[in-house]
Amino acid sequence: MDGTLTGVAERRLTAVLATRLAEEPVVVLNGPRTVGKSTLLRRLGHRLGRPVIDCDDPAVRAAVRNDPNRFVDGAQPVLIDEYQHVPEVLDAIKAELNRDLRPGRYVLAGSTRYSTLPQAGQALTGRVDVLPVLPLSQGEIDGVREGFVHNLLGGADPAAEMPASTTHRDDYARRATSGGLPVALRRPAGSSRSRWFANYVNLILERDVIELSRVRQRDMLPRLLRQLAAQSGQVLNVAAAAQAIGLEKSSAENYVKLLEAVFLMSRLPAWGTTLGSRVGRAPKVHLVDSGVAAWLLNLTPAKIAQGDPVALTEYGRLLETFAVGEILKQVSWWEAPVTTGHFRASTGNEVDLVLERDDGQVIAFEIKAGSRVHREDLRGLQTLKDRLGSRLATAIVLYTGTHAYEHEGVTVLPLDRLWN
DSSP states (O other), X not given: OOSOOXXXXXXXXXXXXXXXXXXXXXXXXXXXXXXXXXXXXXXXXXXXXXXXXXXXXXXXXXXXXXXXXXXXXXXXXXXXXXXXXOTTHHHHHHHHXXXXXXXXXXXXXXXXXXXXXXXXXXXXXTTEEEEEOOSOOHHHHHTOOOOHXXXXXXXXXXXXOOOOOXXXXXXXXHHHHHOSOHHHHTSOTTHHHHHHHHHHHHHIIIIIHHHHSOOSOTTHHHHHHHHHHHHTTEEOOHHHHHHHHTOOHHHHHHHHHHHHHXXXXXEEOBOOSSHHHHHHSXXXXXXXXXXXXXXXXXXXXXXXXXXXXXXXXXXXXXXXXXXXXXXXXXXXXXXXXXXXXXXXXXXXXXXXXXXXXXTSXXXXXXXXXXXXXXXXXXXXXXXXXXXXXXXXXXXXXXXXXXXOEEETTEEEEEGGGGTO
């Protein structure tokens, strides 16, 4: 893989969308800008012979705002792109659903988290299914249909015989620093892609964030985002990020919520064996796209290859964000509920990602950037195993080495098993 995408990637979400449309009156495609929501919507419209109402177009936006009822009435399904620009349309949809709750009536796409829109909480509660549209997975980029996480959730043995990995450390670095945003991947790696990331982040901060809320200190937003990129893969520490850039903690907390609302970052909640332990511990922060994170950190494959200790530390955290993102993408295609989080014991032992199925069985992942796994790398998984007993269905370490093996009840796998 040279890090460049050609053609249009086939999205696994297409089949999920078709299923949800047959069951739910409203489906919301929710995810970052340029992630492929509009493409999904246009393809659906082409298949069903329905137009897409694009509220990113100022003229269309004004028309919808002037008479939202006109646009939500008529032949179904109604397809509306970037609906968050005209949130009043949700009230018009609610009125329609009061008369007719048939499935497949509306598909909305938006680049702002549905839960953060003021009208969203009360307008369509119980009538909408929010479908996350995340950056392209490595399988989607390569044209490979991944089944690894689905197999685990279905109870498969992760240690099934497979040939040794042929993925080189440099390839992992290219993948992690490239991310999964389709438009970025169509740019050649280097200065062209870097300019795109700069324009992308600037567009979101200057347009989408400001549209959501009045921000008194706009110049602080990019600085805060860089601090969060430096924390990616770690427990979120808003106070430290605020202090580093000279921003009040209360303002920083509000700005973090805005950055989360526009899908630049996300929180991975704490997971524990009791509700109290889940609520009482801090979340981890991950940037939604590892390519954006790498650009903010000025982290390139060449810099990683040089072996500078600071760059390698940042790369270790970036690779965790990359791997967690790949797993969560596959989780988003799974039909049954899955609870996700990170585990951290009072002793400091931690597990990077925990998946809990609806039957209570748990799958745990630890991610390592090294090509060797040491005994101390297993401490978090062993602590979790001691607490859960038979509830821990599978404990996995993903690393950049080549061989799969079992070690003290933990399955050690090459990271590329996620998509190969």
